[in-house]
Amino acid sequence: MSNLTIEERVRAIAEHVVADYGLELVHVEVVGARRRLVRIFIDKPEGVTHEDCSVVSEHVGTILDVEDFIPSSYVLEVSSPGLERGLYKREDYVRFAGRAARVRTREAIEGQRNFRGRIVGVEGDAVTFDDRVRGQISIPFGLIVKANLEIDLAEEFKRAEELAAARRVQTEGEG
Template identity: 35%
Template sequence: MGKNVTAVVEELVTPILAGLSIELVDIEYVKEGSNWFLRVYIDKEGGVDIEDCGAVSEKLSKRLDEVDPIPDAYFLEVSSPGIERPLKKEKDFHWSIGKRVQVKTQEPIEDTKIFEGTLTVFDNGMLTIEEDEKSYQIPYDKVESARLAFVF
């Protein structure tokens, strides 16, 4: 197969989501034990519900059957990213301004690699996170992973 599974699935699911005013958050194709799982995480303003997930799953399943891009048997799961939504793309960071986030960097910045606080600015490739009266500047290209942080 020329393209990897997640790239092919992204091409197939994007028009389905656009028609439903739902955004793609992430796609995973992973093996757990002896089973393969294709997980598609979706979201929209106000959150997705079980009907949204069901509609996307049904339409995507039909497209996957038509195109048949995956040689292995797999389970398709369509769901919300949850309250600790991963932040993967620049648009995710813009959307998260004003929200509490956790960011892990590839290398230490000011002697730490994990930052949790409010994302106050994302501009010119720099994130500004306010944490306990302190402000951190983190280059976007140094971010290893990021997610929304839920406070209990």
Template identity: 40%
Template structure:
């Protein structure tokens, strides 16, 4: 397991009790490098959406616990936020939570001269993702050709 995976997993274990105690859901934890800085990000959600105050409460609790445990080498920036609209669906629980929702799907290789698709997330498994693109019309995508799946949003 990489250092990154260890940090993410251990952080997930530390934050879960705080998140569940508030009735929130832990969507994801990621440890990533951007522009020379390391970021430890926790994404939380709840029905009706997360507020800045919700993020602050969890951030404060997690920050104290991280200082106590002190298992991350080097400097990093802690961020706690809501998943956000354009966030990709990556893990199984992302797909479970968004079944029946409208999503955007992008493929690596064109399918009938098209790389971007939009439809209702109808089914998924380890090897494929199925979208209902029109009433009764379903498209099945091979997961190895799927570059991105995210919730669709209209402005």
């Protein structure tokens, strides 16, 4: 394990810890040189709680202290990826197909590097994306520099209304 970078070692530790708690490891970042910031983003379908973050932070922090491979002091942050979560893995694009997103590429595709629209799905080694300007386009994973979900307020209000209606039906059925 000594040939791995600090970030890779932190990711390996975090993967084991989050798996023990039924959570998903979304992303790991290690930034800074003199005083490092170690960020771990976790998620679960029903949303991450403060308790989830606290438990993961405690366990990962203990392992990092015992293994002592980070050469300087560090700050450990464990949090939810947020509403506009980053998309890092092929599975993210499959899971969030149909959702609004932003994608930035390393190189221009048909003269464009920044895309906004909806994730259609995944085909082979590329994301099929419905861009607001270009229409449907295939974006190879290897060219993606950064990608995030984008909040569509109308969609979020509709989702919240559907959830509230489902809860009312469930409550009425119980009573």
